[in-house]
Amino acid sequence: MSAEIMVRMHQIHKHFNGMEVLKGIDLEVKKGEVLAIIGPSGSGKSTLLRCLNHLETIDQGSIEVAGEFFAVESQNGQSEYAAATKARKIQGHMGMVFQQFNLFPHMTVMDNLIEAPIQVKKQKKEEILPLAEFLLQSVGLSDKRDAYPARLSGGQQQRVAIARALAMQPDIMLFDEPTSALDPELTGEVLKTMRQLAENKMTMLVVTHEMNFARDVANRVMFMADGSVIEEGIPLEIFGHPQQERTQSFLRNML
């Protein structure tokens, strides 16, 4: 039995001012799978994630999300993303959590959660409230529903950001270094929330420097350096017996 492929990126190339930051990346994520993308700063892992959800655009290659083409290569070799209406539908499959949280500072925690379902999905407030309350409870922040983000710690803000993304009921969650902006003692609570999500079989792509998380939670680990995938496999292989020299030296420095 082969699980449904949720994300397929094929031969992704991306340039920034003449510099190639993604050099032909292939990537597949199945439904319910957690893929951790690790690698040194500047390896292109965040850019790859941002290309997947069209916060950046790829130059060449193709992207499929939930069985639909999001970006395809046209005749002239340049890739193009789907037109607005279709693009928005495909993006709706993906929720995103940012390094800097990016909560809406002028809205309470609860309003952050229900804003997009009301504006985008045209749901009524009463319809979305039960889910929003459930999500706040599962990230352990029910008591903060009427607080403004600036009153919360970084870890709390990031958990609200996760709940906010989940309120749109995505099929795939993208995490772009979700704990990198946090004080070390606050990363645990965010990782715990992400772990719960993985246990509930959410499809996840996680760009991270948290090696323990990658080892314990991910089904697969991808090591990137200089815009290329150096090595990929199950955590046991990557962390236990890395084959490539680059992977070995990276892990030596990280662990």
Add this chain to the structure above:
Amino acid sequence: MFQIDKIAQIVLPMLEGSEVTLQIFLLTFVFVLPLGLLVALGHIAKCRSLRFAVEVYIWIMRGTPLMLQLLFVYFALPMIGIRLPDIAAALLAFTLNYTAYFAEIFRAGIQSIDRGQYEAAHMLGMSYGQTMRRIIIPQMVRRVLPPMSNETINLVKDTSLIYILAMNDLLRVARTIVQREFDMTPFLVAGVFYLVMTFVLTWGFNKLEVHFARYDA
């Protein structure tokens, strides 16, 4: 008794003059807020020719004296067949001029909002319009209150320029009395009137700033 009579003779016409001043000020202010926002959005739009048109407009409005613009609307437009009532001519000139300044304030405010806010809204599926209306502009308002307060106070004082259009605003009434009575008191009274107006505005803007600061840590 004589004193009270005299004060009434000065103050009553000056109150009427203040009405003209306030009328011009309030109407201009009401027009300028939405127009300034529209022009600001035009200034940051993707469309190049729109951006260029906005830049030329702002350049002209900020680059020439308001007095010249007033005279142009009042005296030059009738020559090409556009004849406006006095108050409409004044309103047109003030609105055109102040829209440019407010647009620049709004533009700076919008551009000061972190890119992450757009990205978060985008990833939640919000359109450009929804992002602007619900996320960016509400945050922008708070940041532009101090410079807006400045420009609004300037506008109150600039309304005095309409005295050259023979409209009986506060300053012109004061000057008329001074010339008639050879008494400088009306100038002092006018000063006090302007101070009261700007005090009320300052107070109002401070209230707004406190209101919008509620979501700060």
